[in-house]
Amino acid sequence: MASRKEALARRANRVRRHLKSVANGRPRLSVHRSSKNIYAQVIDDVAGKTLAAASTLDKDLRGSLKTGADTAAAALVGKLVAERASKAGVTEVVFDRGAFIYHGRIKALADAAREGGLTF
Known part of the structure; x- marks a missing residue:
């Protein structure tokens, strides 16, 4: 049986593999949630930046x-x-929730990003 860490990594890789197939060159809005903080970044996977x-x-x-x-x-x-x-010239992204369920803090971040002008 896989450990919790391995299961999370496997789930995140499964989500990212699907995102890469539907991205069509769009940057990825990647979200990470810890117990005390939340992080988000827009990543251009083609350029690696x-x-x-x-x-x-x-x-x-x-x-x-x-x-x-x-x-x-x-x-x-x-x-x-x-x-x-938007200052960097990005309006369309693909939402990468990683291994996290689309609920609670992840959903709140996504909804606020949509209100802020990002489309996904």
Whole structure:
């Protein structure tokens, strides 16, 4: 039986393999969630570069947050990454949730990124 870590890695690879088949050259909005923070970055897989990034550890957000581990913080990160992506000239992305279920903080970040101007 696979360990929890191996199962998460296998699930994330399965999601990313599917995303690469439907991406059509669009950058990937990758999300990582820890117990205390949430991170998002827009990655151009063709060039291998990060185009925009935001997290609850950013100086712009740290002072205004009570905690980095709730849906309100995730929504702020989503808006910030959408704003930074639009400055970099990115409007269309593919949402990469990794091994995380599309619910709670992940969903809040995605909804805020859509409101911020990203389409996926």
